Amino acid sequence: MTGIERLDAAFARARAEGRGALIPYFCAGDPDPSTSALLLEEAARAGSDVIELGIPYGDPLADGPTIAAAAQRALAQGTGVDATLALADGVRRGGGPPVLLFTYVNPILQYGIEGFADALVAAGAAGAIVPDVPIEEMGELRTAFAPRGLALPLLIAPSTPPARALALAEASDGFVYVVSRLGVTGAKREPDFAWIEERVAAIRAHVDRPVAIGFGIATGAHARRAVELADAAIVGSALIDAYAGTAGEEAAARVRTLLAELDAARRPAPRSEGHDRVSR
Amino acid sequence: MTGIERLDAAFARARAEGRGALIPYFCAGDPDPSTSALLLEEAARAGSDVIELGIPYGDPLADGPTIAAAAQRALAQGTGVDATLALADGVRRGGGPPVLLFTYVNPILQYGIEGFADALVAAGAAGAIVPDVPIEEMGELRTAFAPRGLALPLLIAPSTPPARALALAEASDGFVYVVSRLGVTGAKREPDFAWIEERVAAIRAHVDRPVAIGFGIATGAHARRAVELADAAIVGSALIDAYAGTAGEEAAARVRTLLAELDAARRPAPRSEGHDRVSR
């Protein structure tokens, strides 16, 4: 199966199970290389549908302080592109869900685009999100990724004009990444669900592709609302905040707790269990 | 006798006695009012031919650090124009030599020129040296001083062009004040005796008037050379430096010692006593 096919399958399964998809984000190598591997196992075990794995980068324009700091920690401990790919490979070998890399363009350019694409395939990664490459600059990446079946989902922001949003949605493979609000990643600022609702409806009216909501999804409540409106919730900074200052088993336990909350949130509340939710 | 006549008489006496004249300078009220009176008594007792008495002034353009500091001390203790005139009056009452005031023009202007001239007469002062009033600006002072017989000696500097120097010498009453070198008062910089010799000769060739040498006359040797070349030696900063940091009897004693040295220096060495000078 190609990367794109694995993503499609993951979304199809969630749909089939009548629930939203959960896509946790981790920064490779944070808080340390071995904990990072533990956290990925945790994520797989919690039933994540896809894992987004960030290649640490020192100048992450699209990220807020939480992920920027995680990247600094990871870099300080020497996690680069290859170590990130090795972690992705580990998830694959462990039978985990498809791993989508999240990386700024500069490390790809230095790696070499073709070589990078080959390395993704070798590590069994599903593709990459490259937040600082707009569709106009996608040409070279697409040329390398498409023949290898690697996904290259695009982001749509609240500032994206409607027509452009549809073009981006059409050009996305795997899924459409709708950014929940203005600004960069970070758990502090609330998603704008009214806007999301409107935007997702517009996309769905034109494009038949799963839609994931990311940036600012920090709680079970957020995730529930996201999967009510769209197909998947992407959670990043909130997970990193959750294990902030810990490592090893302690970090894994904290991530487990939040993932459990998110897992519950993505499942439709069976009408008969309505009272349960209140008493829990 | 008018002030001018008293000065003339003083110089005539010195000439008659076959010696140079000695003119010590004191800053009125320094180091304190009562010591200041003591020092003037000392100067009279030591046979000073004329006493120059400075009215303390805070911005003395023609004075170096020694006299400027003396003026600051005197001002800090409240010595002004009237207190200075009272000291001059004391010298007169004590039968001392003529007192010539040394004052910048601004205190005179504030006192009122006519009133100031009257006050000089009342205190029995012989006149005033006003170092920051060049001959071109002398008009008003002269108008007030001349009818009262008050002297207004002028200074001639090394930078004064020869023709101007003769004009200044002619306009001076009492005596001609030849400044020994460039710069302001102060005992640190040596007089330029070569220049003095030349200048005094030029003056004497045209003007029949006593010539006094001032600025930088600090030692017996200086004073001797000054009275060899001219008629009088004026000594200021060296006296103040001599009593620096002391007061009362101690200050008087120190001044006495320096005045004795200066007194000896102004007397011509009798040819028969030549060997004495060497063995002293």
Add this chain to the structure above:
Amino acid sequence: MRKPDGRGYFGEGFGGRFVPEVLYEALAELERGMDAAFADPSFWAEYDAMLRDFVGRPSPILETTRLTGTSEAATLVLKREDLNHTGAHKINNTVGQGLLARRMGKKRIIAETGAGQHGVATATIGAKLGIPVDVFMGELDVERQALNVYVMKLLGARVHPVSGGTRTLKDATNEAFREWAARVEDTFYIIGSVVGAHPYPYMVREFQKVIGVEARAQVLERYGRLPSDVVACVGGGSNAMGIFAGFVGDAGVRLWGVEAAGHGLHSIDTAASLNAGTIGVLHGSRSYVLQTREGQVRDTHSISAGLDYPGVGPEHAFLKDSGRATYVAVDDEEALAMFHACAEREGIVPALESAHALAYASRLARERGPDGLVLVNLSGRGDKDVRQVAAFDER
């Protein structure tokens, strides 16, 4: 000297618009606003009047009399950007962008700053136009440039210390982009050099072009000929692009960009992106970048805060690769020596940035000999550097 292509590229591969999607439309809107303004003579009339009355343009050219220390050297002429209001060329650009921000109806201006010069210039235009300004500045720079921080505050700007990364200009720029992403609709981001995503490199060059246009006319009028060489320091590259722009069409005029070698081009402590960097993407455009083989941006060093930046404007990368301009480097020590020489011999305390250009220009003037005519951009005055140099000299 033309506009870059539709995607913002100079020549084949330098420039572009590598930004998160959230900023894409803001850049497109900016480009539209800029195009409309540039096509409107009344916009330029306003800009020209502001440069004249507020900035004090034209800035003069001055023939140095004692700087090269020999009468055998070429005539060495300074373009006096140090005389501009706020003391550097930076204000030419902030006036232009400030007027554009007002024209586009923006309610708030943001800017990044390193040494504080661009921050002060931005705060200045904000005050004059009555538009609130927020300035992002690395925490380390906030400490090092306390005086400029206070000046910005005096001018009514808010200064936000940035604690991420190296806590310097690079990180302040990241943070300004992030802030823009959070408030794209009402916020105008005034970038301080010919860097960033399209259309910034082009727009900033157009606002700095006045330097070269004036200088060319002034040199022609005074000397009856063009200069043999034009020299400018290159941090992000705006003062250099500004003066080059006047001469790039004159094939006989050699163009020299002077980077900060720091402790040396081959040391780790350098800021010479064109001389010691490789091609990469930083702050939204592709150009030369000081980076690791893994594509991580390197820490840089220069005695001059304004040159202490790991990137460089994409048009310089183009001029380098096309051979039209030559890029050299001057190290801390030589720049510092020239800082002193210019003060002592010309009565001008230059910015440490400009001292790099002066040092190379002075060498060049000696090489060229009496027939040469070397024009150097004195991009700013050194008042801001006096304390640092004093501390340095005391060591």
Add this chain to the structure above:
Amino acid sequence: MRKPDGRGYFGEGFGGRFVPEVLYEALAELERGMDAAFADPSFWAEYDAMLRDFVGRPSPILETTRLTGTSEAATLVLKREDLNHTGAHKINNTVGQGLLARRMGKKRIIAETGAGQHGVATATIGAKLGIPVDVFMGELDVERQALNVYVMKLLGARVHPVSGGTRTLKDATNEAFREWAARVEDTFYIIGSVVGAHPYPYMVREFQKVIGVEARAQVLERYGRLPSDVVACVGGGSNAMGIFAGFVGDAGVRLWGVEAAGHGLHSIDTAASLNAGTIGVLHGSRSYVLQTREGQVRDTHSISAGLDYPGVGPEHAFLKDSGRATYVAVDDEEALAMFHACAEREGIVPALESAHALAYASRLARERGPDGLVLVNLSGRGDKDVRQVAAFDER
């Protein structure tokens, strides 16, 4: 506006040459040298070229847009002396005297300074002309203005702290006179304002006149009429005489000199010589002086070091007594408030000295109403004052 009479008097009794005999001939020589230079077109050509290329003249005029805070006020126009090289009008004068020193073959320049602005401007011209400079500065000012001391040293000048008297400008001036007395032949004393013995007040005015001549032509060209009022701060009075000189023949133009009231005109802590002083002699000429009844010069106070001087140029005394100009005063608090207002609303950090003039001009503009046209001399930039104001604001 003519030369004073042969003895250096403006009108009946202001000016003159009250100096020790040792300096008399030096002043006469200076007057001869000045007269010869003033009669020589090549001297003025050199002066004009230097003002253009080195100082950056003409300085522009700028219409304020937000300063008075009301649209009902008169048009308020700034003459931008803050844009001059070294940041104030002082350099106009040091360029003139520096060129004269060179023409007269002098080998060394001395100067007094208070805040350091005139010292910096003198060190600057000394460096440019290659003439060594010694600057005298009160010990207290050396401490308070450490930055300017370092700038003077950077420019190659030697700075001599003066420990006498109040250890400020007045005493530095005394000391410069004394130093001149010690080395009259080879030394040129560059006085920093329209004070001192004849011919200084006249000479300095002639070198500052360029401000008024430019401003008059600029206002006429821009507005088609003369200003209703011309306003300038008065320390020694050189920037005021400079701008007044352009308008004194225009009977319809009201001239306003703004002194520093300090803590208030009737307090002991003031520096307003014309408003609170009496006639006396200070530093070689007769004018208004802040002094005791006994004729001792008083300690003065102003938040602005450049206005903190007990005397004032004799020509101002003449203009005051003849009624041609009106002298008012602005206190520390109002000047400080205007310092902030000008930074926040016009994007210009003014010198504290100039803030006094701005404060009064702003009041006047509101009084005059929309038909008025008030021109104010922005004599210098406030970079030098930022630290002091910061410390002040923190209290």
